[in-house]
Amino acid sequence: NAGVTQTPKFQVLKTGQSMTLQCAQDMNHEYMSWYRQDPGMGLRLIHYSVGAGITDQGEVPNGYNVSRSTTEDFPLRLLSAAPSQTSVYFCASSYSPLPQGDYEQYFGPGTRLTVT
């Protein structure tokens, strides 16, 4: 199993450009999520999905779109990049949070994005 893969590893964008961060998992996990990590801020949830065709907003969704057409893939789209979106982005997956259980999230290696 490759686990959770993310591409690209690094990306530099100019303000106003758009792009898609790719995320894929091969563990048949229902739950997938996107986080951003900024210095001193921990991991903040952007969007999440509890299954194909179902997505919802997290704590910091503005400026980002997601879709989940398959169980395996969960791309994150930046509509019009802004310097405030400079961050490290992590994709994660896990078994469904319902019913309640001691489930862990599996994280990808991250994408380091710089917006100039």
Next chain:
Amino acid sequence: DQQVKQNSPSLSVQEGRISILNCDYTNSMFDYFLWYKKYPAEGPTFLISISSIKDKNEDGRFTVFLNKSAKHLSLHIVPSQPGDSAVYFCSPIYGGSQGNLIFGKGTKLSVKP
């Protein structure tokens, strides 16, 4: 308002000694508490967890203690090793909200040889 707080941004300990990382939370509905470890330029990895019905869970050198009345949990690492140097995140979970997977801001542990 933060539902989970890790008030110590950093901690430095000597190799072989105990490391204690703390986490405080506000929501009494949390069912499980997970600790993740993160090395630079890598994604977080799961370390250890505890159910809200327990007060202690041990896995090798790692032990997590939960004090529900104080809404406080701690991760103990004994003995600490240089390879334990990483950022540790506390992440509480409750099943009532499917998307409410939150993390503390993390504590950077440095274990000196």
